[in-house]
Amino acid sequence: MAHYLKDCSVSCKLSWDDLQAVCRRQRLVCKQLSVTKHNFRDYEVEYLCNYRNIKGREFFLVKWKGYSEAENTWEPRRNLKCPKMIRQFRRDMRLALLLANKPLDSTSLDASCTSFLLQKAKQRLKLLRWEEQLNRTCKHKGRIFVLNEVDLDGPPKDFMYISDYRIGEGVKMSQTAAGCECADCIREPVNGCCAGASKHRMAYNDSRQVKIKPGLPIYECNSQCCCGPDCGNRVVQRGIQYDLCIFKTANGRGWGVRTLERIHKNAFVMEYLGEIITSEEAERRGETYDKQGVTYLFDLDYVDDVYTVDAAHYGNISHFVNHSCDPNLQVYNVFIDNLDEHLPRIAFFATRAIKAGEELTFDYKMTIDEVDAESAKIDARFSMAGVQGTPVKPMRMECKCGAETCRKYLC
Incomplete structure (x- = not known):
């Protein structure tokens, strides 16, 4: 059986970063993944999903890459080395507070805000992985x-x-x-x-x-x-x-x-x-x-x-x-x-x-x-193809292109 399978390969469902996190968690040295005994304790923030301000000190609830959500931890701002992610989280938090009609200087977030932030974080992660997949698939210079x-x-x-x-x-x-x-x-x-x-x-x-x-x-x-x-x-x-x-x-x-x-x-x-x-x-x-x-x-x-x-x-x-x-x-x-x-x-x-x-x-x-x-x-007869969608043929479809020369309808 092994003879017939020697040239077979199966795609791994985990990304390179996820495999590194798994090795560190299990204390496994892997030369190919650049995991050594010296970087076992290197942890990477996957996303931020909650916020508190206690007596002027900011804390963020962190989802760690390679760990389950049950192992999320609250970390003070000084412990986090991800300024870009924090700036994005603050923008998302501001939007969440506006949608919930809450004060922008809130020191804690209610369930609706945290739900929105969690969905937004997971959405960005999915879009990032999709982006990486697109760039692995395409074979051209432009990213x-x-x-x-x-x-x-x-x-x-x-x-x-x-x-x-x-x-x-x-x-x-x-x-x-x-x-x-x-x-x-x-x-x-x-x-x-x-x-x-x-x-x-x-x-x-x-x-x-x-x-x-x-x-x-x-x-x-x-x-x-x-x-x-x-x-x-x-x-x-x-x-x-x-x-x-x-x-x-x-x-x-x-x-x-x-x-x-x-x-x-x-x-x-x-x-x-x-x-x-x-x-x-x-x-x-x-x-x-x-x-x-x-x-x-x-x-x-x-x-x-x-x-x-x-x-x-x-x-x-x-x-x-x-x-x-x-x-x-x-x-x-x-x-x-x-x-x-x-x-x-x-x-x-x-x-x-x-x-x-x-x-x-x-x-x-x-x-x-x-x-x-x-x-x-x-x-071209593109059959109204594209993201705007197409109604049943007898119906007239409004054009939303916004051009000065807009014909108002696509069909």
């Missing part, structure tokens, strides 16, 4: 952060973050047969590089910004090309380059995405990833989603409506991008290793310079007419 200062909702349920398309049943993916032979794909493209081989224009300038009009396809260099990973015609495949934040919106639009860095006009921002399914399967799922009030179906209809991307249960950060009638993201069809025109990659590029802290949006009803004889019509 993902998660923030919810609006309510007590934790990570979304029944959603798996992915770093590439998930191929559904009945979908056939073809691979590239040949690549380019360019020494410098941008400045000295041989036979027009990959775009020229498909009788299209090169899409990017020297700064990796898209220079063609929306509606025209982008052909990037692929795995068969002679150029390296730093080639200027490899943009979308390099992944997200900016730090982004998934945050809870304050006006009822659910989760949204904002950038934490300035994004230049025409720069690549992210792909729309999900499960690729047939149009027939999309119709079936669409009926179910309509009854539930939400859907994340994005038609891949560059030439024909054959396949659809469903990001409801499998997707990346684009799953959380909200609609706007005045969006700062534009959709382009991109081809890399797969040249099947029925299966383009969906990439978002900045329509203008985007400031740090600004929310990222695209138009769910975006339509681009043909820009020349060779370019097909792009009709």
Whole structure:
């Protein structure tokens, strides 16, 4: 039996920090976890869950990492070396007192306040673990952060973050047969590089910004090309380059995405990833989603409506991008290793310079007419997908984007 299991592995449900705490608690030396006899008594605060002020001395109820809640202890302020956590706890405590209509200088907290603080602490812990999981899964330069200062909702349920398309049943993916032979794909493209081989224009300038009009396809260099990973015609495949934040919106639009860095006009921002399914399967799922009030179906209809991307249960950060009638993201069809025109990659590029802290949006009803004889019509037909949700089709859904040009309704 052991012979058959020698190459098997099982994922550990505990984090690295949790394993360290368990070893210290059990007085187990572990070189791999950096646990020695000298740091057995190192304890780490997991979160703070209550407060008292006794004759001017502040005390906090501490949940210790690796220990149960039954082993929480009251500690004076001077014993705690977690200033960031204390500052956050004070903000949460102020909010709890305001919600309970209690004096802000209260020396102790009632049951409603402590309940709120405990829920908030556990929520932050869940969001932090989800954030760590997202960054372990994604394979790009830009980091993902998660923030919810609006309510007590934790990570979304029944959603798996992915770093590439998930191929559904009945979908056939073809691979590239040949690549380019360019020494410098941008400045000295041989036979027009990959775009020229498909009788299209090169899409990017020297700064990796898209220079063609929306509606025209982008052909990037692929795995068969002679150029390296730093080639200027490899943009979308390099992944997200900016730090982004998934945050809870304050006006009822659910989760949204904002950038934490300035994004230049025409720069690549992210792909729309999900499960690729047939149009027939999309119709079936669409009926179910309509009854539930939400859907994340994005038609891949560059030439024909054959396949659809469903990001409801499998997707990346684009799953959380909200609609706007005045969006700062534009959709382009991109081809890399797969040249099947029925299966383009969906990439978002900045329509203008985007400031740090600004929310990222695209138009769910975006339509681009043909820009020349060779370019097909792009009709996103996003089925009102996204966090705002979708009512039953006959109903009109109010748009909450807040843009001056808002159409007031999404359908």
